[in-house]
Amino acid sequence: MKKVILIRHGKSSWEHDVTDRDRPLKARGVNDSELISKELGVKGDIPKTIFSSPANRALSTCKIFLKSLDISESEITVVEDLYDFEGQNVINFIKTLPNDVNEVMIFGHNHAFTSISNIFGDTYIDNLPTSGLVKLNFEIDDWKDLKQGITEFVIFPKELKA
Numbered sequence: 001m002k003k004v005i006l007i008r009h010g011k012s013s014w015e016h017d018v019t020d021r022d023r024p025l026k027a028r029g030v031n032d033s034e035l036i037s038k039e040l041g042v043k044g045d046i047p048k049t050i051f052s053s054p055a056n057r058a059l060s061t062c063k064i065f066l067k068s069l070d071i072s073e074s075e076i077t078v079v080e081d082l083y084d085f086e087g088q089n090v091i092n093f094i095k096t097l098p099n100d101v102n103e104v105m106i107f108g109h110n111h112a113f114t115s116i117s118n119i120f121g122d123t124y125i126d127n128l129p130t131s132g133l134v135k136l137n138f139e140i141d142d143w144k145d146l147k148q149g150i151t152e153f154v155i156f157p158k159e160l161k162a
Helices: 027-043 056-068 088-095 112-120
Strands: 002-008 049-052 076-078 103-108 133-138 150-155
Touching (some): 027 150, 056 076, 088 103, 112 133
Parallel strands (some): 049 076
Antiparallel strands (some): 002 133
């Protein structure tokens, strides 16, 4: 069994004159990421193998999650191919993971994560919102055999707000 948790970066700010890759999180992005990370902590079964897009907003979201889950930032592996909006690079990345790793958490972007969730999960998601999380389980032994799996759960910020 292989498991993937996909987490879309938190809401980012367009107020700064920076490149797309350097856009920071808005306060809402920080708050929503903290909210989702705490809910993931309650659910438990947290992967210790962590990958992030190099984009500031994705890496910042990743660091918020790790702090909340008491995981060292040294566990983050930044992967250029995760700075992907279509999804094919992310899929290729997952298919090349070492087989001694059974559970991963990946921080990245839309439309890639909504697309991957719908291709490989069994629950349709119209749009994975910022800070949204999807956990997918696969009955495979080898990542290269990635195929349709089961959507164990989704967590969206709006569902946790009163």
